[in-house]
Amino acid sequence: xxxxxxxxxxxxxxxxxxxxxxxxxxxxxxxxxxxxxxxxxxxxxxxxxxxxxxxxxxxxxxxxxxxxxxxxxxxxxxxxxxxxxxxxxxxxxxxxxxxxxxxxxxxxxxxx
Amino acid sequence: xxxxxxxxxxxxxxxxxxxxxxxxxxxxxxxxxxxxxxxxxxxxxxxxxxxxxxxxxxxxxxxxxxxxxxxxxxxxxxxxxxxxxxxxxxxxxxxxxxxxxxxxxxxxxxxx
Numbered sequence: 001x002x003x004x005x006x007x008x009x010x011x012x013x014x015x016x017x018x019x020x021x022x023x024x025x026x027x028x029x030x031x032x033x034x035x036x037x038x039x040x041x042x043x044x045x046x047x048x049x050x051x052x053x054x055x056x057x058x059x060x061x062x063x064x065x066x067x068x069x070x071x072x073x074x075x076x077x078x079x080x081x082x083x084x085x086x087x088x089x090x091x092x093x094x095x096x097x098x099x100x101x102x103x104x105x106x107x108x109x110x111x112x
Numbered sequence: 113x114x115x116x117x118x119x120x121x122x123x124x125x126x127x128x129x130x131x132x133x134x135x136x137x138x139x140x141x142x143x144x145x146x147x148x149x150x151x152x153x154x155x156x157x158x159x160x161x162x163x164x165x166x167x168x169x170x171x172x173x174x175x176x177x178x179x180x181x182x183x184x185x186x187x188x189x190x191x192x193x194x195x196x197x198x199x200x201x202x203x204x205x206x207x208x209x210x211x212x213x214x215x216x217x218x219x220x221x222x223x224x
Contacts, residue, residue: 032211043202043215044156087155091211098211099171104155 001026006088006103013110017078021106023071023088032091032098033064035073037084038105044087047073078110114139116216118203124222131176131190133219135203138184145186146204146213147178156202162186198223 006023013019025033033050048055050062050071061074071088088103115138125131137143147159158171160178168178175194179187186203203216 034212041200041220043218046212046214049212098206099158099161100211100213102156 002103003027003092003101004088004090004103006086006106008104008106010107010109013078013108015078015080015110015112017110018074018076019078019108020075021073021086021088021108023073023103025069025071025088025090025101027090027092027101028066028069029093030069030090031093033062033071034089034100035060035062035071036087036089036102038087039084044102047086075108078108080110080112083108083110114205114214116203116205116214118201118216118219120219121217122220122222124224125193126224127195128192131188131193131197131221133188133201133221135186135188135216136184137186137205140184140205140207142183143205143207145180146206147186147188148202148204148215150200150202152199159188193223195223197221 004025011019035047036044037047038044048057048062050064054063059076063072085105085107087105090101091098092101117136119134144163146161148156149159150156160170162168162180165180176190201219204213206213
């Protein structure tokens with residue numbers, strides 16, 4: 001089983017749609033969770049951290065379910081500029097430093 | 113503000129040639145530094161991390177090596193490149209006390 005699993009997509013949605021991405025992780029010792037966004041041929045950029053109580057940043061909402069080892073990202077009112085690959089990231093405590101495990105990403109394409 | 117520079121941006125090298133990629137960080141002291149590789153259509157793979165000058169840990173056995181000669185400089189090297197070394201090389205930093213990682217713009221390496 002992969003340490004972080006994501007549906008690769010692509011998710012093709014019209015502008016204004018709501019889209020949800022899911023991610024599962026295998027190590028119950030993980031304590032920090034993130035969503036990164038990566039545009040084509042660019043570096044990943046932090047979109048948001050994911051907190052236990054769930055958190056929202058504008059049109060983006062992240063949820064964490066520790067019992068099920070499941071993370072989600074909800075994007076409301078999709079914009080063309082939201083088209084990108086979304087990476088689910090989980091930390092793995094490892095010998096005194098935090099190792100981040102990256103999912104392979106879910107590709108989102110928003111069309112007019 | 114904190115900035116990560118990577119040099120060069122793109123590189124085409126023949127098999128068997130040496131490699132040196134440079135990462136420099138501004139605006140922070142004693143960061144944790146990381147080298148990742150992203151093969152085409154794949155997730156990020158952690159190659160090396162460093163918690164300080166001269167301190168390097170390797171995650172994956174390979175023909176690559178890393179060095180940290182100064183606090184804000186991280187170098188990735190190879191004596192002889194393989195075709196499988198092609199990919200997008202990303203340098204990342206994290207504050208010592210947190211685990212959120214921020215990426216540089218990357219170097220796209222093609223080995224022919």
